[in-house]
Amino acid sequence: MSESMPQGPIQPAPISAAPAVSRTGAPDAVKKSGSLPPGFTLRDVRPDGSHEYFLNMGPQHPSTHGVLKLVVRLDGETVLETVPHLGFIHRAIEKMGENETFIQYMHLTDRMDYLSSHINNLCVCLAIEKAMNIGVPERGEYIRVIVCELQRIQSHLLWWGAFGMDMGAVSAFLYGFIEREKITQLFEELCGARLTMNYFRPGGSNADLPEGFIGKVKTLCEEMKFSLDEFDVLVSQNPIIRERTVGVGLLSKERAISNGCTGPVARASGVNYDVRRNDGYSIYDRFQFDVPLGANGDSFDRYRVRMDEMRQSVRILEQAAAGIPEGQYRSKEKPNYKVPAGSYFAAVETARGLYGTYLVSDNSFKPYRVKSRSPGFSNLSAIDEITRGGKIADLVTVLSTLDLIIPDIDR
């Protein structure tokens, strides 16, 4: 990994000279060596004439889930090295943020991790609230918890479907989407959008919950419990899934911490950290929920932790739906926020891990500088060490269980 830094397509690094490798007995594609990616070298041919080769997985590949490019060094089917190449969907969101007002910048954050739009928005809101000492009314806080947990379930459902599809169980994808659609429809009622939703504002949210929303959430909780049990029968207990995930992509606790992994990926490795519980924001300290932990840090643990997290989210939703008070949903409406000079940080637990927003303000309506800490970037950094020695199919398993959202990594 040391010799090969991840390269974006914008700034290609100088191509290091590959050693002269004679490739007898190999098909033509391998012989043409001018296309070796930057920083890549292949070891010499072995006595039996076989040799290593590299494979460009992505940016157009069905299981990189977006425009991630992985350059993989292979020996037959065995993965020797995986180098992620980033930048295919880099939109300079943080730079754009310097020219937008705080509220406008918030709209950009739901384009980062598009499966955690609400939670990303909440993070910006929390930073602004911290800066300007804005309080949130009781109902507003409950609304935030309900919407964030719905979002977490929605994101995990999509992940579950995509995981099934990556494993070759295409039907699972549809089942995941059927359940996800229910939540998407709730969000559509809530704020009009289905994917890049924007609902939270500093001090609460931009509107009250639509009529009958809490009732629908309660129904959804009941349905989710049933379908999660169904999903367990279909996928979790499937011997093929077990065979393909148990012991695959082992990430130790130490390596998870040193790679900066957060969220389900870290918790599957036994890192007992959840922003909602450890650095509580909003009113998560009022709810009873467990933080599921894995023991081995393999792909199956990552799978199981996410499945358990959905159950815990349902638990939180039930408590929140039962306890939501009447009253104001937003403390004080303002079209714009003039944030006092200084730097502010807020962190939230998205479906993928710790998402942080760092705002630097020079006492104006626009941030002087913004920086996002996205969970996907750190989680991706573990991919090389945990896929080494596995098969190509294991690489797909690991990619799927890391649950990467590429726009979140590139920003």
Next chain:
Amino acid sequence: MIAYSANHPVGDFIRANLPAPLAALANGALSVVVLMVLVVVVAILLVWLERKVCARFQARLGPTRVGPFGLLQPIADSLKLLLKENIKPRAVDTLAYFLAPLLPITGSFLVLAVMPFDHNLQVADPQAGMVYIAAVSGMGILGILIGGWGSNNKYSLLGSMRAGAQLFSYELSMVLCMLLVVMASGTGSLREIVLSQQGTVRDWWIFKLPGAGALAFVLYLISSTAELNRGPLDLSEAESELAGGFHTEYSGMGFSMFFLAEFVNMFASAGLGATFFLGGFLAPQFGIGPLDHILAFIPGFIWFFAKTGALIFMYMWFRWTFPRLRIDHLLSLEWKFLLPVSMANLLLAATLVTLGWILP
């Protein structure tokens, strides 16, 4: 036992009215044409069925717009595929690249030539029918290997190497399962294998050899799924890993030939399963007088297609339920489990046959 004519009336009519060499030619040409029509019709029906079955498994409706129940959808699909450009990437091996799509369909076509559809509906009935099947079904593997190598694409190469390892291994246990029936029935001719199962349902080889027959049938289903390159054992295609595997580079007709072969192969495989284990074209008889008469009244080819259809549904069921295996698990499943078990099963069946412990 009732004696049935092996000759079809149409063939007899041609033989009676034409000189011998011409009659042989006419009969041959006629059977080829009929088989070709069958292949096309079967492929179209199976594409429709697959889309419908898959849709139902996934809580969808599948095609509904083109024709009644979307029945004309496969025709629209094939027209689209016909009109698509046949792209030939620059670096491919031209001969291998264009030869490969033809081989799998040829293989399954040749298997259909010995398939007994009815008492007198079979193109040829060689005594070594089962050996012939084992020989010609290898053509499909060859096509995939050549196509993957000739495409000059690493995904295709990986896919075809997987296919090579997978198909050659699974052929062993599949042939062993068929061999069991050949041993028990004492003939390699497919028509005679079917006729050896005359009587009630208990006389089908799946039930007749206590235990061994049913086990062989299950082993046959697993290994033929692998032979068919269908999920959960579709490792050479593996769209989520290899982006299509051996047919990554194919478009238009090249792709549709592979696609067609997959469906015709599925039909052939299910047909063989029905022939070897489920009494082929024989009507199921339960030993209840009036019911048996009604069932026997239905023509044999309908029973053949019904049994085949049931097996095809099983294949589709597997595909849309199970996740894909990994290549090393797949190979150890064959070499460490299926092959030893099917060998032991063959021994068991041999013992049963020798001791005469066959269900009366």
